[in-house]
Structure formats: structure tokens, C-alpha cells
Amino acid sequence: MRKAQHARDYQCLPVALRVMREKAGLTQRDLGKALKKPQSWIYNCETANRRVDVAEFVRWCRACGVDPVKSVRALCDQLK
Template structure:
């Protein structure tokens, strides 16, 4: 089964919330960008680029960031999910296939369906 191409999640509201939560975690840990960068063995500009969305953070890096900030990664994921537009009982767009708009009940996201972003429309 061929799925429509996923948009770059870098430009979704969910990814923006993820970055905001990660930045909040750094600040809550009492770390400046310089101090966080030192813990990660990277320059301050690396932290700045990640927090601004100029540089994408992958899952492995996310886990290292959380360790450096002394926070459970699940806390950030829960915070992002709590503020996201895909809540149980609502539906999200899964894009288009064959001229039809595809939608799925957002409750299925929590059941582990293959949904990766809350803005998958073409």
C-alpha cells in the first residue's frame, strides 16, 4: 500500500510545540544555551539552531538532550500531545489518495495507528 508523501514535520505546529517544550525543559533545568551545549559537547549555536527549528532534532538526539537536562523524555512527549490538535474524538487529515480526502479518528492515534503528524494534508 502506497501512502501519500508525508510533509516535513519540521514545519508542523506539533514540531513547534515539541521545540518549545524542549526549550522549556532546558530553562527549567536552569541551563543557558551555553551550559546545555557544554553538556552535549557542542557549540552554543547548535542549541540555538535546534531550538529555533533551523536544525532538526532526531529521536536519538532528543534522548540525549533529555538526559542532559535531567528530564524524562515521556514528560515532553506528554506535554506536546496534551497541547496538540489530535485529541480523542476528533479526526485528522491523512492526506489525499485517488481524489478522496482520507481522515482517521484521532483516538486511533493513541491505539498505535500509523499517523505521524497532525497536519498531513496535501
């Protein structure tokens, strides 16, 4: 996979993270407190300035009250 395509594919994750947080009614600061991370960390994840690993994704989902497995399936569907 070319680098540009990989970067384009990754963009769906930060968008999904932001939408998930907003649907949960959380601010970046609220989510940061729940994850024991600064607000700037949340911002960097949501703007693709920082990549999110699987464990971080699972914790993010749980903090937002979302099933991580369903979230991964939804992301996979977007990449088809």
C-alpha cells in the same frame, strides 16, 4: 498531512526544548557543553532551524534531568 500543518505541529518541540532547558537552569552554552555541541547548535534546535532526532531528544532530556518518556507523552498530548 499538509506541509503547513506539519510545520505547525513541529513548533511544539522547539518550544518544549527551550522550556525544558530553562527550567533546568541551563544556558544554551551550558547545555551545549553537556551535549558536546556548540551553543549555536542548541540555538538552531530551539528556533526550529534544525530538526532534532529521537536520540538527540533523549540526550537533551537527560542533560536537563527530565524523563524522556514523560516529555514525549506531554508532546503527544499537545498534538491531540
